[in-house]
Amino acid sequence: MNEKRLRGLSLQVLPFTEIADLSISERVRKILNLVLGKKIVIIHGRLRPEEEARLIEDTMALVDHVKDFTGIELAVIEPDLKGRNIYVKFKHSLAKKLVGDSEALTVVGPSSIVKEIKKDPKKIELLLD
Amino acid sequence: MFTIFKDFSKRLKNLFSKKESVKIGFYGPPNAGKTSLANRICKDWTGEEIGVVSKIPHETRHVQFREKVEIKHKGKTLTFKLVDTPGIATKIDYEEFLNFGIKKPDAKKRAKEATQGIIESIQWLDDMDAVVIVLDAAENPYSQVNITIIGNLVARKIPVLIIANKIDLKKADIKKVESAFPEYKVVGISAKDGLNMDEFYDSLFQLANKV
Numbered sequence: 252m253n254e255k256r257l258r259g260l261s262l263q264v265l266p267f268t269e270i271a272d273l274s275i276s277e278r279v280r281k282i283l284n285l286v287l288g289k290k291i292v293i294i295h296g297r298l299r300p301e302e303e304a305r306l307i308e309d310t311m312a313l314v315d316h317v318k319d320f321t322g323i324e325l326a327v328i329e330p331d332l333k334g335r336n337i338y339v340k341f342k343h344s345l346a347k348k349l350v351g352d353s354e355a356l357t358v359v360g361p362s363s364i365v366k367e368i369k370k371d372p373k374k375i376e377l378l379l380d
Numbered sequence: 381m382f383t384i385f386k387d388f389s390k391r392l393k394n395l396f397s398k399k400e401s402v403k404i405g406f407y408g409p410p411n412a413g414k415t416s417l418a419n420r421i422c423k424d425w426t427g428e429e430i431g432v433v434s435k436i437p438h439e440t441r442h443v444q445f446r447e448k449v450e451i452k453h454k455g456k457t458l459t460f461k462l463v464d465t466p467g468i469a470t471k472i473d474y475e476e477f478l479n480f481g482i483k484k485p486d487a488k489k490r491a492k493e494a495t496q497g498i499i500e501s502i503q504w505l506d507d508m509d510a511v512v513i514v515l516d517a518a519e520n521p522y523s524q525v526n527i528t529i530i531g532n533l534v535a536r537k538i539p540v541l542i543i544a545n546k547i548d549l550k551k552a553d554i555k556k557v558e559s560a561f562p563e564y565k566v567v568g569i570s571a572k573d574g575l576n577m578d579e580f581y582d583s584l585f586q587l588a589n590k591v
Contacts, residue, residue, distance in 0.1 A: 300531030304502050307470055307528065311495040314472050322471025325524045362471035370522045 260364075260379070261289060267296030279306050282359055283313060286323055291360035291377075297327050298357060306359070319363065326368040328375050329355045401448060401459040402591045404584075405508040407501065409525050410437040410467030412516045413545040417571035418446075418464040425451050430464055436480045438494035440466045443504055453581045458588050465504060466497030468525050505532055509591045510539045512584070517544035517552035517568060521560035530561065539590035541583050544568040547575060 263285050270278045279302065285292045298306065303325070310323050358368060358375070369376040406414040419429040431444050445463045474484075474491035482490065505511075511533050515521055533540050541564070544557040548570040558566045567583050569576045 300528060300535045303524075303528040304505070304532050307468065307525075308499050308502050310470060311472070311498045314495045315492060321473040322469070325470050325528075327524060327527070362473070368524070369520070370524070 261291065263290045263292050265292055265294045267294065270294070275302050275305055278302060279309050282306065283309060283323075286359055286361050287313070287317065287320065289361055289364060291358065291365060294357040294359070296357065297329070297355035320361070322362045324358075324360050324362050324365040324368045324377075326358045326370050326375055327355055328358070328370070401461055402509040402588055403461045403463055403507060404588070405463040405465055405504065405511045406514055407465055407505075407511050407529055408467060408514040409516070409519075409523060410469055411435075412467065412514045412519075413571045414467065414514045415440050415444075415464055417512075417514055417543065417545065417569070418444075418462055420571050420574060420577070421451070421462065422446050422449060425449055430462065436477065436482070438467060438469075438472070438490065438497065440464060441490070441493040441497035442466065443497075443500050451581060451584070453585060456585060458585055460588060463504065463508065465501040466494065468498050468501050468529060469494075470525060472498075502532075505536065505538075508533075508538055510541070510587050512541050512543055512587070514543045514545050514571075515557055517546050517554055517557055518549045521557045526560075530564075539587055540564055541587040542566045543580065545571055548573050 265282070265285070270281060273281065278298070282292055282294070283306070306323070306325070313320055314322050358377070360368075360377070364380055365377055366380045367378040369378065406418050408414050415431045415433050419431065419433065422428060422430045426446060426449055430446050431440055433439065443463060443465050445461055447461050448459055449462045451458045451460075472491050472494050474487040477487035477490050478484065513526070513529060515526060530540060542557065542561055544552070544554045544566050545568075546552055547554065547568040552568070554566060554568040557568075565583060565586075567576065567580050569580050
């Protein structure tokens with residue numbers, strides 16, 4: 252009997268409130284621990300630029316030390332505010348200042364599973380291996 | 381609070397220390413042509429190239445620099461320290477190098493050096509006075525690495541110039557790069573063929589003036 256093996260895909264949604272009070276190191280460690288567990292992490296919100304840079308730095312350090320770990324695929328999807336009125340833009344920037352970029356979504360996955368994240372302004376495609 | 385203090389102390393330092401030359405970093409993803417552009421500048425103005433160029437990604441695996449590059453352009457002179465950095469990526473797989481005919485032990489060594497090079501590139505960001513982002517005009521500019529690099533420069537208040545390199549390629553699309561980064565000036569060049577270098581030098585002087 253031919254047996255087809257189906258591989259599962261594990262997604263983990265991480266509400267921003269779960270990482271909001273963590274330091275940069277703790278946030279990055281939490282995300283990378285999930286990615287090392289072969290999970291695709293979807294964060295409700297976006298990391299700050301320095302956190303994204305730290306995520307890349309720590310990923311590279313792990314590639315050097317963890318067998319079969321080749322890195323991550325990372326993408327941020329943000330609401331398109333082009334053409335929206337000033338009130339909407341103001342509301343968005345105020346919310347961003349007060350509670351972080353909660354309207355954005357950040358996708359982080361192990362590059363062994365997510366081959367590529369194709370991003371255009373209005374859509375995102377995850378190409379799996 | 382710390383950022384405000386850091387920013388204030390940087391401004392204060394700049395006010396009282398007369399800089400002899402600015403540090404201009406060349407950043408971007410692997411294989412975008414950072415070293416090709418750095419080589420063209422160095423060869424034109426110092427007579428010597430700065431590094432080796434290759435079709436294999438991550439050829440530059442250490443930060444390399446040239447002190448006091450002096451450019452004379454349209455009656456003006458710009459002296460700067462040119463810092464060429466390894467391409468920043470989020471993944472490194474040694475198997476990718478095997479496709480270029482590199483043997484397994486060398487591919488593994490190259491991968492290890494490449495990961496360290498990326499860490500080095502990121503750590504050098506803080507030291508830059510201005511940055512030239514070199515992108516491959518034939519590739520999709522909406523890569524998160526590009527956005528992360530630019531986001532970090534904006535957060536550090538470091539002036540940025542975006543170069544859409546490889547305009548000699550049929551697939552090159554400067555408009556796409558411009559629409560990805562509408563807040564920045566984008567200059568299309570071919571570092572390999574020396575196309576549009578005049579506009580590049582104009583923009584480089586403007587960039588240095590923002591420091």
